[in-house]
Amino acid sequence: MMPYVNIRITKEGATPEQKALLIQGATQLLVDVLGKNPVTTVVVIDEVDIDNWGMGGETITAFRQKFLNK
Amino acid sequence: MMPYVNIRITKEGATPEQKALLIQGATQLLVDVLGKNPVTTVVVIDEVDIDNWGMGGETITAFRQKFLNK
Amino acid sequence: MMPYVNIRITKEGATPEQKALLIQGATQLLVDVLGKNPVTTVVVIDEVDIDNWGMGGETITAFRQKFLNK
Amino acid sequence: MMPYVNIRITKEGATPEQKALLIQGATQLLVDVLGKNPVTTVVVIDEVDIDNWGMGGETITAFRQKFLNK
Amino acid sequence: MMPYVNIRITKEGATPEQKALLIQGATQLLVDVLGKNPVTTVVVIDEVDIDNWGMGGETITAFRQKFLNK
Amino acid sequence: MMPYVNIRITKEGATPEQKALLIQGATQLLVDVLGKNPVTTVVVIDEVDIDNWGMGGETITAFRQKFLNK
Numbered sequence: 001m002m003p004y005v006n007i008r009i010t011k012e013g014a015t016p017e018q019k020a021l022l023i024q025g026a027t028q029l030l031v032d033v034l035g036k037n038p039v040t041t042v043v044v045i046d047e048v049d050i051d052n053w054g055m056g057g058e059t060i061t062a063f064r065q066k067f068l069n070k
Numbered sequence: 071m072m073p074y075v076n077i078r079i080t081k082e083g084a085t086p087e088q089k090a091l092l093i094q095g096a097t098q099l100l101v102d103v104l105g106k107n108p109v110t111t112v113v114v115i116d117e118v119d120i121d122n123w124g125m126g127g128e129t130i131t132a133f134r135q136k137f138l139n140k
Numbered sequence: 141m142m143p144y145v146n147i148r149i150t151k152e153g154a155t156p157e158q159k160a161l162l163i164q165g166a167t168q169l170l171v172d173v174l175g176k177n178p179v180t181t182v183v184v185i186d187e188v189d190i191d192n193w194g195m196g197g198e199t200i201t202a203f204r205q206k207f208l209n210k
Numbered sequence: 211m212m213p214y215v216n217i218r219i220t221k222e223g224a225t226p227e228q229k230a231l232l233i234q235g236a237t238q239l240l241v242d243v244l245g246k247n248p249v250t251t252v253v254v255i256d257e258v259d260i261d262n263w264g265m266g267g268e269t270i271t272a273f274r275q276k277f278l279n280k
Numbered sequence: 281m282m283p284y285v286n287i288r289i290t291k292e293g294a295t296p297e298q299k300a301l302l303i304q305g306a307t308q309l310l311v312d313v314l315g316k317n318p319v320t321t322v323v324v325i326d327e328v329d330i331d332n333w334g335m336g337g338e339t340i341t342a343f344r345q346k347f348l349n350k
Numbered sequence: 351m352m353p354y355v356n357i358r359i360t361k362e363g364a365t366p367e368q369k370a371l372l373i374q375g376a377t378q379l380l381v382d383v384l385g386k387n388p389v390t391t392v393v394v395i396d397e398v399d400i401d402n403w404g405m406g407g408e409t410i411t412a413f414r415q416k417f418l419n420k
Contacts, residue, residue: 002195002252004214005166008144008394009174016121018173020132023124025169030147033161034154040195042212042252043124044078046116046396051366054373054393055142055180062370072265072322074284075236078214079244086401088243090412093404095239100217103231104224110265112282112322113404114358116396125212125250142392144354148254156331160342163334182352182392183334184288186256186326191226194233194253202230218324256326261296264303264323272300282405284358287380294384301383306355309375313368314359320405335352335390 002040003030010060011047019045072110073100080130081117089115142180143170150200151187159185212250213240220270221257229255282320283310290340291327299325352390353380360410361397369395 005026014022023043030036050060075096084092093113100106120130145166154162163183170176190200215236224232233253240246260270285306294302303323310316330340355376364372373393380386400410 002150002193002200004148004252004254006146006148007170008146009170009176010142014174016129016131019121020124020129021173022169023129024127025173026145026166027124027127029162029165029169030149033158033165034149036149039126040250041125041127042214044118044214045122045124046118047122048394048396051369052395052397053142054370054377054395055391056389057374057377057391059366059370059373060142061366072220072263072270074218074322074324076216076218077240078216079240079246080212084244086409086411089401090404090409091243092239093409094407095243096215096236097404097407099232099235099239100219103228103235104219106219109406110320111405111407112284114284114398115402115404116398117402123212130212144392144394156339156341159331160334160339163339164337167334167337179336180390181335181337182354184328184354185332185334186328187332188254188256191229192255192257194230194237194255195251196249197234197237197251199226199230199233201226258324258326261299262325262327264300264307264325265321266319267304267307267321269296269300269303271296282360282403282410285376286356286358288354288356289380289384289386290352298383302379305379305383306376309372309379310357310359313371313375314364316359333352340352 002042003036005030005041005043006046007043008046008048010050010053012050014047072112073106075100075111075113076116077113078116078118080120080123082120084117142182143176145170145181145183146186147183148186148188150190150193152190154187212252213246215240215251215253216256217253218256218258220260220263222260224257282322283316285310285321285323286326287323288326288328290330290333292330294327352392353386355380355391355393356396357393358396358398360400360403362400364397
């Protein structure tokens with residue numbers, strides 16, 4: 001009942017339409033798999049600056065610069 | 071000890087005074103109900119864009135537009 | 141890149157198969173909508189006791205008891 | 211609209227009644243300060259083992275042992 | 281001031297000593313890099329069941345079974 | 351496997367270099383203490399406005415103003 005879904009992505013220009021699709025899809029997923037009530041399902045999308053997101057011990061910013069310089 | 075409270079609301083112009091009241095109230099709630107030490111209680115408010123918040127499978131933005139068009 | 145999805149549901153007997161479907165579906169959603177790499181997509185499911193989940197100012201436990209007593 | 215409040219406390223025997231008061235109080239706080247709709251306010255309480263909670267660089271477990279040994 | 285660090289790991293037998301080292305290390309990191317006050321730094325470790333953690337679209341449980349069967 | 355670390359700090363001018371050090375340090379900590387794979391460790395830094403962060407029942411903004419006026 002009343003699931004809460006938090007989707008964290010890097011801030012790279014997701015459009016309002018894409019965000020609406022994420023919200024719609026995540027809500028439908030909870031309906032399909034667990035029979036949750038879509039009306040009371042909450043989805044929150046956090047967009048995180050690529051300087052603030054790390055993977056493999058470095059920021060996404062640094063990761064991409066290395067890739068581009070190759 | 072040292073409770074951590076995270077309040078997530080849509081970003082719609084909450085004033086610094088309102089945020090201060092949320093922080094004061096949440097801290098006092100932990101004191102009143104559980105006897106927590108207010109000094110070490112942390113409250114963090116996240117304000118989320120209405121394009122990024124979904125309910126009933128759609129964004130708050132879409133939800134309000136439908137309501138206004140009725 | 142590397143989205144992180146946190147799904148919080150009440151603890152009411154979701155099976156390992158249902159959890160696997162949630163993880164698969166949330167990952168696919170990020171692929172479909174944003175073209176994210178599924179390999180680096182992380183999904184974490186939190187199951188929360190119904191005494192610890194509130195809606196409308198009361199616990200799910202209390203909410204259900206009222207409903208059953210009607 | 212539809213605030214989400216996450217209260218994280220150490221797991222030390224909070225009763226169902228205390229949890230209900232936290233949920234009721236947090237919901238009312240959002241009503242009082244921001245005029246939020248209580249029906250769609252979600253509150254989730256996480257209880258964390260004292261081995262898993264740190265302050266001042268040590269676990270609550272260690273912190274208390276030092277205090278008791280003084 | 282008062283950083284909050286949340287470390288989420290799969291539940292696979294981390295010992296109290298290891299948890300204490302994570303808390304100590306994360307706190308020291310904030311001191312070293314940002315000059316934060318260790319006294320008011322909070323670290324919370326969440327241990328998540330491997331059925332509830334997904335990567336690459338499948339649970340860690342399934343991921344390991346495939347690996348073992350190879 | 352695939353730890354997720356979320357570091358929440360007040361937004362007060364942490365530089366990209368400092369953020370890179372936090373990501374590097376947190377990832378290394380998980381390697382050192384738990385033997386986690388650095389490649390799949392995710393670190394996300396949230397920077398929170400000082401009006402939105404409370405301690406001892408008041409915002410960091412208010413806390414600092416009192417201190418400065420003494």
